[in-house]
Amino acid sequence: MNMVIKELPDMEVAYVRHVGSYLETFKAWGKLGEWSGKHRLYPPEQTFIGISLDDPSSTEEYACRYDACVTIPESFNKDEHDPEVQYKILPGGLYAMYSFYDTIDKFGIAYQSIFGGWLPNSDYDPDDKHCLEFCMNNPADDPEGKAKIDLYIPIKKRA
Secondary structure, three states: OOEEEEEEOOEEEEEEEEEOOHHHOHHHHHHHHHHHHHOOOOOOOOOEEEEEOOOOOOOOHHHOEEEEEEEOOOOOOOOOOOOOOEEEEEOOEEEEEEEEEEOHHHHHHHHHHHHHHHHHHOOEEEOOOOOEEEEOOOHHHOOOOOEEEEEEEEEEEOO
16 A cells, blocks of 8 residues: 655644435535635635545444535634534644545555555554544545545554
């Protein structure tokens, strides 16, 4: 696997949480997309990031949590309240980045390959933070329906 080691800064994000199948996260993305459009939060200035909070092999599908996020600038006014949009800081640090470009149903295989193959054979251990899925396109706009995602795995140097 072609992994690139990167240092990420802390990032403040607005997010919409989805609970249920990871194949239905488009619902949260739809809400966040409408909200971010209203607030003029677009790439390349802002970044869309997905966070799968649960392992579907150990969590029932109906209970899996996912956060659809968009980075917000320091100057962003968070006073206007939308009950579906929350805010948090994503911790920075050392990450291994893998560039994925395929249909979203194959994304789980990338996770399995990284955690089952690359990570155990690397000089790193997983760090106690969530993986970050930097969404680089909208699969609905891709001619082949593929998602382009830079997957960031939190890591720490093996002792």
